[in-house]
Amino acid sequence: MTPHRNAEASPTPAQLRRWRRYLADERAERAVYETLAEKRTGEERMILLGLAEAEQRHEQHWIDLLGDDAARATAPSPRRALLRFFAQHFGSVFVLALAQRAEGSSPYTADTDASRQMAADEMVHEEVVRALATAGRRRLSGNFRAAVFGANDGLVSNLALVMGIGATGVGSGLVLVSGVAGLLAGALSMAAGEFVSVRSQRELVSASQPTQVTLSAAPHLDLDHNELVLVYKARGMTEEAAEHRAAERMGYFACDCDPSRSFRPEDERPAEDHEDTMGSAVGASASSFCFFASGALIPILPYLFGMTGVAALVLSVALVGIALLCTGAVVGLLSGAPPLRRALRQLAIGWGAAAVTYVLGLLFGTTVV
Structure with a gap:
């Protein structure tokens, strides 16, 4: 109308x-x-x-x-x-x-x-x-997840380290050295952890995939003592459906004449089909290292350019805040959530962690060089 x-x-x-x-x-x-x-x-x-x-x-x-x-x-x-x-x-x-x-x-x-x-x-x-x-x-979702988490971990952990060390009153040189050490240690740890995590996940999925042994063993099985039925029952089929599928595999049916009894769960996909959701172990590891390092570099930029004291700390906090807002907004966009809300959440978490370590640094402050 x-x-x-x-x-x-x-x-x-x-x-x-x-x-x-x-x-x-x-x-x-x-x-x-x-x-x-x-x-x-x-x-x-x-x-x-x-x-x-x-x-x-x-x-x-x-x-x-x-x-x-x-x-x-x-x-x-x-x-x-x-x-x-x-x-x-x-x-x-x-x-x-x-x-x-x-x-x-x-x-x-x-x-x-x-x-x-x-x-x-x-x-x-x-x-x-x-x-x-x-x-x-x-x-x-695979490598991107590792990249985002790596960048945020680098931002937050190294900012917290820089704030904590800086609050103790030590020289700017020591703060810079501590920040660089935190960058390298954290990036290597993230890369190793992500590699082990993804590789273990792939191995677990691969071990859970049904094999095709039923196809080669089926012609030699005894229908009256048919362990093939046990295979399909173990995969979650009912007794009737398992017997139907076993008879089909053994060649008693020319085709799957009752599709309603077919069992085709999602986890029967080959392990390689999970590539999209898990990402590769090497790719995830490299992403974690690079993005953690890039995130951890931001808090120490003022010190790399020769700034010292409170001014360096303030600029470091500001730079990390901008980066946290950006990563939070990107995650929000991709997940379909409000980007501003996610950005502010990331900022609150990062600055909150840095504030805690700064207070601890003040409480345990020392002038030891």
Whole structure:
């Protein structure tokens, strides 16, 4: 049904401004999906074009309501403008994560000027974009997790070390040496720990994968004393389903004539299929080392450039604060959570740890060089 303006009840200036903003946002979102579609192929491209087509229908709704007022240009909201900029220059999972948040914050549900269908569209769009972003998040979840944790550990631990040592009143040279030692020790420890963790996880998954021994052993088994049934029962199948599958494996069925009794759990995937979610041991280890080192370098930058005393400590805290805000915001974006809230949480944790060690350094302060 095409919306129309009531001649007896003209829209208020506030309504016109809101409609023009909605129109600008819809145009920006359509441009985002069209831009992303240009960088994709296959089914994903078609899905993005479908989203763009839906946004175009929403555009037309506001154009019909605005009438001649639709010609007056209005800038989209800052979030949509930023989203469009990222889509044009990056086109990565970050853009999909931002688009997911934009779709999830649609005002159409509470606005009677928008149709119920449009409000429902926006809710469904959020789920569509969430699904598109899932693959990218999965690819990042291995090495990216190690990188983010490594950077944050480096920032927080070395800032705490620098603050604690600096509060004791020792010379700036000793603070710098302590910071460099903390950087190297922490980076090596993180790299070794991440390597062992991922390698152990891979070995555990590999040991849990079903083998194909049933295929080679099945033709020689006795149906009346069939241990193959025990294999499938151990994997969680019912007695009836296990007997069905065992008979199939032994060649008594030409095909799996009862798919409902098939047992295809997620963990029957080959171990290599878990590559995306776990990452490689070497990649995770290298990421941990590099990002811990880069994070741990920031607190000691003022000392590397010759600063001393309180000024060096204050600048170190400020630099680490900026870095914590950035890493927290990135994690928030990728997880679909509010980036500002995650950024402030990271900042509070990092500064809190540094404050504790600073107080301890003051309590146990000494002038020993």
